[in-house]
Amino acid sequence: xxxxxxxxxxxxxxxxxxxxxxxxxxxxxxxxxxxxxxxxxxxxxxxxxxxxxxxxxxxxxxxxxxxxxxxxxxxxxxxxxxxxxxxxxxxxxxxxxx
Amino acid sequence: xxxxxxxxxxxxxxxxxxxxxxxxxxxxxxxxxxxxxxxxxxxxxxxxxxxxxxxxxxxxxxxxxxxxxxxxxxxxxxxxxxxxxxxxxxxxxxxxxxxxxxxxxxxxxxxxxxxxxxxxxxxxxxxxxxxxxxxxxxxxxxxxxxxxxxxxxxxxxxxxxxxxxxxxxxxxxxxxxxxxxxxxxxxxxxxxxxxxxxxxxxxxxxxxxxxxxxxxxxxxxxxxxxxxxxxxxxxxxxxxxxxxxxxxxxxxxxxxxxxxxxxxxxxxxxxxxxxxxxxxxxxxxxxxxxxxxxxxxxxxxxxxxxxxxxxxxxxxxxxxxxxxxxxxxxxxxxxxxxxxxxxxxxxxxxxxxxxxxxxxxxxxxxxxxxxxxxxxxxxxxxxxxxxxxxxxxxxxxxxxxxxxxxxxxxxxxxxxxxxxxxxxxxxxxxxxxxxxxxxxxxxxxxxxxxxxxxxxxxxxxxxxxxxxxxxxxxxxxxxxxxxxxxxxxxxxxxxxxxxxxxxxxxxxxxxxxxxxxxxxxxxxxxxxxxxxxxxxxxxxxxxxxxxxxxxxxxxxxxxxxxxxxxxxxxxxxxxxxxxxxxxxxxxxxxxxxxxxxxxxxxxxxxxxxxxxxxxxxxxxxxxxxxxxxxxxxxxxxxxxxxxxxxxxxxxxxxxxxxxxxxxxxxxxxxxxxxxxxxxxxxxxxxxxxxxxxxxxxxxxxxxxxxxxxxxxxxxxxxxxxxxxxxxxxxxxxxxxxxxxxx
Numbered sequence: 001x002x003x004x005x006x007x008x009x010x011x012x013x014x015x016x017x018x019x020x021x022x023x024x025x026x027x028x029x030x031x032x033x034x035x036x037x038x039x040x041x042x043x044x045x046x047x048x049x050x051x052x053x054x055x056x057x058x059x060x061x062x063x064x065x066x067x068x069x070x071x072x073x074x075x076x077x078x079x080x081x082x083x084x085x086x087x088x089x090x091x092x093x094x095x096x097x098x
Numbered sequence: 099x100x101x102x103x104x105x106x107x108x109x110x111x112x113x114x115x116x117x118x119x120x121x122x123x124x125x126x127x128x129x130x131x132x133x134x135x136x137x138x139x140x141x142x143x144x145x146x147x148x149x150x151x152x153x154x155x156x157x158x159x160x161x162x163x164x165x166x167x168x169x170x171x172x173x174x175x176x177x178x179x180x181x182x183x184x185x186x187x188x189x190x191x192x193x194x195x196x197x198x199x200x201x202x203x204x205x206x207x208x209x210x211x212x213x214x215x216x217x218x219x220x221x222x223x224x225x226x227x228x229x230x231x232x233x234x235x236x237x238x239x240x241x242x243x244x245x246x247x248x249x250x251x252x253x254x255x256x257x258x259x260x261x262x263x264x265x266x267x268x269x270x271x272x273x274x275x276x277x278x279x280x281x282x283x284x285x286x287x288x289x290x291x292x293x294x295x296x297x298x299x300x301x302x303x304x305x306x307x308x309x310x311x312x313x314x315x316x317x318x319x320x321x322x323x324x325x326x327x328x329x330x331x332x333x334x335x336x337x338x339x340x341x342x343x344x345x346x347x348x349x350x351x352x353x354x355x356x357x358x359x360x361x362x363x364x365x366x367x368x369x370x371x372x373x374x375x376x377x378x379x380x381x382x383x384x385x386x387x388x389x390x391x392x393x394x395x396x397x398x399x400x401x402x403x404x405x406x407x408x409x410x411x412x413x414x415x416x417x418x419x420x421x422x423x424x425x426x427x428x429x430x431x432x433x434x435x436x437x438x439x440x441x442x443x444x445x446x447x448x449x450x451x452x453x454x455x456x457x458x459x460x461x462x463x464x465x466x467x468x469x470x471x472x473x474x475x476x477x478x479x480x481x482x483x484x485x486x487x488x489x490x491x492x493x494x495x496x497x498x499x500x501x502x503x504x505x506x507x508x509x510x511x512x513x514x515x516x517x518x519x520x521x522x523x524x525x526x527x528x529x530x531x532x533x534x535x536x537x538x539x540x541x542x543x544x545x546x547x548x549x550x551x552x553x554x555x556x557x558x559x560x561x562x563x564x565x566x567x568x569x570x571x572x573x574x575x576x577x578x579x580x581x582x583x584x585x586x587x588x589x590x591x592x593x594x595x596x597x598x599x600x601x602x603x604x605x606x607x608x609x610x611x612x613x614x615x616x617x618x619x620x621x622x623x624x625x626x627x628x629x630x631x632x633x634x635x636x637x638x639x640x641x642x643x644x645x646x647x648x649x650x651x652x653x654x655x656x657x658x659x660x661x662x663x664x665x666x667x668x669x670x671x672x673x674x675x676x677x678x679x680x681x682x683x684x685x686x687x688x689x690x691x692x693x694x695x696x697x698x699x700x701x702x703x704x705x706x707x708x709x710x711x712x713x714x715x716x717x718x719x720x721x722x723x724x725x726x727x728x729x730x731x732x733x734x735x736x737x738x739x740x741x742x743x744x745x746x747x748x749x750x751x752x753x754x755x756x757x758x759x760x761x762x763x764x765x766x767x768x769x770x771x772x773x774x775x776x777x778x779x780x781x782x783x784x785x786x787x788x789x790x791x792x793x794x795x796x797x798x799x800x801x802x803x804x805x806x807x808x809x810x811x812x813x814x815x816x817x818x819x820x821x822x823x824x825x826x827x828x829x830x831x832x833x834x835x836x837x838x839x840x
Contacts, residue, residue, distance in 0.1 A: 003348060005348050012594065018485055018488045019594045021596045022377075022378055030355075037358070041351050044162060075595070076499075076594065076595040
């Protein structure tokens with residue numbers, strides 16, 4: 001049996017182009033807020049990751065989501081390889097530590 | 099007065115702290131959770147003869163053992179057994195929030211459901227039937243709230259009071275419905291747990307059995323000393339996986355989501371007017387795989403039409419004020435002090451005012467750009483642009499996230515280089531940082547506008563747009579070179595992006611953006627550009643070779659002129675081999691605005707009138723009249739963006755609006771620098787000069803940022819590459835143009 005949760009993960013695996021949350025929710029026949037929760041589940045499991053914040057270079061910066069360069073873009077999620085370790089973040093950037 | 103413990107639980111941003119503050123007021127205490135760095139907020143509230151002790155639990159999405167916040171929340175409910183748990187949920191995002199509520203109910207926690215932000219939900223045409231929601235959750239009390247406006251707090255207090263008085267036996271109990279294969283395994287494990295007095299005393303056996311089937315790391319550690327249970331659990335997990343083909347934790351989580359979907363179907367109604375639906379319709383065009391990119395380019399074309407053309411009348415007005423009354427008044431002041439012919443007067447007028455003033459005149463251009471970009475951003479379009487351009491990025495072998503730093507690069511290369519930190523992989527970061535310099539920064543824009551209005555009049559917006567497109571084109575070619583030759587292409591992971599609904603831009607947000615950016619520009623003008631202006635003036639005042647006195651030497655014989663003249667022949671094949679143009683490009687390394695500063699000093703500054711005949715009253719009147727005219731012309735130029743855009747279609751020639759007669763518009767004459775440039779450059783050489791400005795080495799701050807992030811070698815590589823590409827492209831444009839007869 002394929003659960004809806006598994007279908008969410010598979011949608012990421014087979015996608016050939018970027019998808020919007022609304023498009024994926026429509027494909028899976030679930031509401032966008034429910035899909036957000038499902039994505040969050042896979043993020044917790046380490047199978048997806050929120051790009052640009054957790055596990056990324058920005059993890060090193062104390063401003064995190066408050067960074068003026070980050071808040072301009074909406075949240076986006078992508079596949080994380082199983083067992084993949086987050087890359088070593090560079091030192092905090094000058095733009096956030098003025 | 100008996101003490102009753104009330105815990106507030108909820109997702110991050112569900113408004114939990116707002117409600118906590120509203121309930122407890124000043125009766126609060128802040129500390130840390132034992133052994134953790136997570137803040138603990140407690141407060142007190144007297145209610146119906148009880149002393150309520152409220153605890154604001156950390157915001158969490160679930161009660162697994164993923165984070166310290168989740169473990170704190172779970173342990174508090176397990177160990178402290180609060181009398182009531184108020185689960186605060188964001189009503190506009192109910193489905194996502196219900197996951198935590200179900201987990202609280204599975205634990206057997208005495209839950210009251212507080213539907214917060216009802217107003218936000220209603221504004222999105224989301225209607226929640228509280229009675230149906232309560233029934234679907236086994237009779238859990240449901241209260242509607244608007245925490246930010248303190249609406250519904252009395253209802254919440256009454257619900258808490260009723261719950262305290264209620265006997266535990268009649269309190270609702272909700273159980274997650276499980277399929278047979280899981281229910282049987284849970285039941286087996288539960289009976290084993292019940293036989294262990296230590297575990298049975300601390301945990302609800304059914305809940306613990308379910309969490310063990312979910313392979314909860316924290317609880318697995320806690321039962322590690324009970325081998326019968328761990329062995330039974332391992333066997334149960336294997337059997338469930340074999341029977342269902344799915345890991346039990348995913349299966350159980352999926353069941354919760356199914357239940358949430360069913361509850362939402364019963365209790366939530368979404369209106370037809372939901373903005374998300376309207377956004378979806380608009381998105382079918384704006385994020386279309388084929389039309390998305392042309393629409394983006396079209397909008398950018400409009401942006402540059404507005405930026406370059408609409409701001410031109412105000413640019414001319416400021417230029418007139420600075421080079422007219424401001425210079426005159428300064429000269430009068432020096433004359434009055436007996437220093438009219440001194441080097442000090444020259445330094446202030448030809449150095450500081452000509453240099454800084456030459457840049458300040460472009461404030462309307464930058465404000466117009468900030469305005470249109472802020473409007474696009476606040477309306478939700480820029481998120482779509484990022485989404486559309488992602489596909490494009492991926493075709494270039496770049497990570498989709500490269501779009502953000504590249505977009506930032508249109509403002510300034512320095513933060514763009516730092517923004518490459520948002521990319522996970524070092525190669526992606528290096529390539530993207532390398533490309534940011536080709537995204538024409540805001541400091542280059544005034545140069546295009548200056549040349550555009552000097553040589554191409556009403557078509558200056560097209561020149562600006564062409565420059566931006568050329569930068570993107572060179573970035574594309576460079577990217578292909580880097581990703582296909584130097585760094586081999588690697589697969590780019592697909593992603594899912596949240597696209598916020600479209601909305602009318604908030605004027606306060608837009609104004610804040612414009613003001614912040616303009617203020618930064620003014621600060622830059624008052625510091626870096628002023629300093630650069632004075633240094634250039636000094637270099638122009640220092641005599642070399644044939645001698646002369648300080649401050650009186652002809653520019654060509656100055657130190658600055660000599661160095662520029664020595665390098666100028668290298669730029670002759672590009673059509674602008676004069677020492678003035680070369681000198682301006684050299685100083686542009688300090689900051690790109692300084693190119694204009696230098697040109698103003700070289701072409702205009704020394705020629706400024708120094709025998710003013712000025713009257714304060716008539717000057718102020720002329721300034722006010724000039725401003726009025728400029729504002730009318732601005733309206734005219736904005737309106738004319740429409741016919742000029744439609745006229746791009748073959749065979750269409752709509753008339754343009756003319757609020758001010760053409761003669762009157764030109765009355766003030768072209769700014770001095772533009773006239774001087776027309777004498778010094780041919781139109782083809784002007785285009786080649788702009789191409790060089792677009793592509794050559796970024797400013798010293800950007801180069802430093804590159805060295806800081808990626809080392810000296812990568813910085814030098816980029817500097818050499820940009821210089822070579824700029825020279826080659828400028829020569830190609832000039833020589834190619836000549837061959838074609840331009």
